[in-house]
Amino acid sequence: MPVPASASRSFCAIDFGTSNSAIAIPDTGRRMRLVPLEGSNTTMPTAVFYFADLEHDEDGPARAFGRAAVAAYVEGAEGRLMRSMKSILGSGLVEQSTDVGGGRAVKYFDVLAGYLKRLRACAQAEHAETNLHQVVLGRPVFFVDEDPERDAAAQGTLEAAARAVGFDEVHFQFEPIAAAFDYEQQAQAEQIVLVADIGGGTSDFSLVRVGPDRMHRLDRRDDILANHGVHVAGTDFDRRVELSSILREFGYQAMGPSIAGSTPREVPSAVYFDLATWHLINTVYSPARVMELRAMKSFYGNVRHHQRLMTVITERLGHELAARAEDAKIQVSGGGDTEIDLGLVESGLLVGLSEATAVASLEADIQRIVQTARDTVREAGLKPEQVNALYLTGGSTGLRLLADRIAAEFSRAQVVRGDRFASVATGLALHAARLYA
Incomplete structure (x- = not known):
């Protein structure tokens, strides 16, 4: 990626993705290069883990980023995993706070800015000779479908987060346009x-x-x-797969009992939609929500569905189920079938997923x-x-x-x-x- 010799070299480019992110800086000579973010990896999962049992350091709350964040969650560390942060842009959640464990709350905006700060710090460490204060940020064609006002607000929030972490000149480019520039390098x-x-x-x-x-x-x-x-x-695909396979074993679209000969009603589905949506999973763990869901036992025709659901909620396994749905989608994406091991909820519980089922969903x-x-x-x-x-x-x-x-x-x-x-x-x-x- 050539860089003219006259360039100020105080700039970088950030691809802030829903699932993965990357950052590029000027290299020696006249080229650009992607920055290693974790070891030799030039992409990093867009994920932050807040540790509930560790004190703040000079950089704020004790956190892990990217693969380390996912690993902390998988290893059972006390705290809160945040993913799909890009999905909050343009929503009312941006200025709201969320519980991250240990009696602490953090604004969603600060979660977003903290991740961008981490990307900038990685780039700055690789580019010590000049302060990186100019940035091109990628953005989707629409942050929010068919709502120009919210779409503009989403870009404004992302720009504000970039400025909050040290960028004083911020430009945007559509992500697919950027991909066209990449393709253009090979066009004859x-x-x-x-x-x-x-x-x-x-x-x-x-x-x-x-x-x-x-x-x-x-x-x-x-x-x-x-x-x-x-x-x-992709996150919508994961959600569909989880609803159509895993969550059916927990009561999604199941019927309740017939009371006094009446026609059985479908079990209320709101909790399942929240469990299948990354940034909403933690909402089902609130004490009031847990109490409400416990009281719904009589709504279930199959009591085991309710027992499994309460295990997921009381042991906070929602993100793990979502991760297993994503893994299963990947397993069948090239054809074939797979089995999803749900033994963490109930010993011996397995759910089959075929390509045909995934495609139908x-x-x-x-x-x-x-x-x-x-x-x-x-x-x-x-x-x-x-x-x-x-x-x-x-x-x-x-x-x-x-x-x-x-x-x-x-x-x-x-x-x-x-x-x-x-x-x-x-x-x-x-x-x-x-x-x-």
């Missing part, structure tokens, strides 16, 4: 490329004109033919994503056969069925798979180098 001639950037939180599409004669231009507005997105992606989401791809091309006034290349990036493009369904819509396009976890960061770095030079 001018092309129309449809970038499908499907990550943890959003499925974004951009139709971009790329080529070796265009790549050094700073103003690329005329090359952006259309962009569109939908707030459906995701069908509505996949249709929305494919339709968004079609709409993107239509908004540019083009036909599917005029797309020269389909560039797939983002972690969820590893789902075979989804990638195949999108590709089938553009049968004349060359299908190119980028680095699922680094293409956007690489493109943001290219844009930052051109912008700040």
